[in-house]
Amino acid sequence: MAAVSVFPSSRELGPALARIVTEAAAEAAHGEGGRFSLGLSGGSLVELLARELPPALSAAPAAADPARWLVAFCDERLVPPEHPESTCGAYRAQLLPRLPPPGPRVLSVTPGLGPAAAARDYGEQLRGAFPGQEVPVFDLLVLGVGPDGHTCSLFPGHPLLQEQDEIVAALKDSPKPPAARVTLTLPVLNAARSVLVVAAGASKAPVLKRILEGKEEPPLPAALVRPRSGRLRWLLDEAAAAELSIPTEKHSGV
Numbered sequence: 001m002a003a004v005s006v007f008p009s010s011r012e013l014g015p016a017l018a019r020i021v022t023e024a025a026a027e028a029a030h031g032e033g034g035r036f037s038l039g040l041s042g043g044s045l046v047e048l049l050a051r052e053l054p055p056a057l058s059a060a061p062a063a064a065d066p067a068r069w070l071v072a073f074c075d076e077r078l079v080p081p082e083h084p085e086s087t088c089g090a091y092r093a094q095l096l097p098r099l100p101p102p103g104p105r106v107l108s109v110t111p112g113l114g115p116a117a118a119a120r121d122y123g124e125q126l127r128g129a130f131p132g133q134e135v136p137v138f139d140l141l142v143l144g145v146g147p148d149g150h151t152c153s154l155f156p157g158h159p160l161l162q163e164q165d166e167i168v169a170a171l172k173d174s175p176k177p178p179a180a181r182v183t184l185t186l187p188v189l190n191a192a193r194s195v196l197v198v199a200a201g202a203s204k205a206p207v208l209k210r211i212l213e214g215k216e217e218p219p220l221p222a223a224l225v226r227p228r229s230g231r232l233r234w235l236l237d238e239a240a241a242a243e244l245s246i247p248t249e250k251h252s253g254v
């Protein structure tokens with residue numbers, strides 16, 4: 001069963017998330033190659049990470065230096081980078097300038113391509129960044145979850161949930177706008193060394209009960225995230241966790 005940590009609000013959840021990221025970065029720095037590969041989702045996570053990661057880094061050991069990081073995005077909406085819905089654009093505006101220079105190496109979806117070409121190109125970038133790995137093994141993926149149970153751009157009932165061959169897939173029919181997107185596939189999510197799923201707010205409470213306690217068939221997309229490493233942790237605020245009856249780890253603060 002996944003570990004579920006519950007914080008009073010995102011004021012306490014945010015620093016805990018940032019601390020987990022910096023600790024994972026420092027740990028990876030001692031591993032082979034010294035690189036920390038981090039996959040980031042978009043949506044509400046951008047603001048949370050932009051607020052919490054820079055101060056956490058200033059208190060972190062030198063080994064957590066973002067210059068050692070490879071950052072990629074777990075999904076992307078196919079809009080121009082300056083569009084408010086662009087995940088990469090949001091991170092470039094809100095988080096990346098606040099990291100100590102020179103900052104991480106960032107892989108992003110090439111703007112201006114159609115969905116299939118964008119997915120192919122992004123898949124090639126990832127393969128180049130993870131040489132010798134059939135499926136890229138990220139040190140850490142930070143995922144969000146929507147009120148419908150989607151994670152990345154993997155939506156309930158969508159055929160992409162069956163994708164086993166591609167590491168990045170395209171969709172033109174996302175039920176949540178914008179419709180055209182690319183997303184990491186489940187084989188990549190489940191190959192990661194460690195996965196965090198972050199959810200805050202009362203709008204997520206009903207779906208979290210379904211994901212974490214329901215035995216739904218077919219499972220919702222976020223319930224299909226089961227990394228083979230076994231290192232899966234959910235970080236929730238109390239509002240999001242309000243309907244859960246499984247045991248959770250309660251945190252009062254940082």
Ligand SMILES: O=C1O[C@H](COP(=O)(O)O)[C@@H](O)[C@H](O)[C@H]1O
Pocket residue numbers: 041042043044045075076077143144145146147150151152153176
């Ligand atoms: O559309 C998306 O939604 C999910 C969840 O977003 P949130 O704002 O409810 O946290 C996000 O993780 C994903 O990256 C994004 O493209």
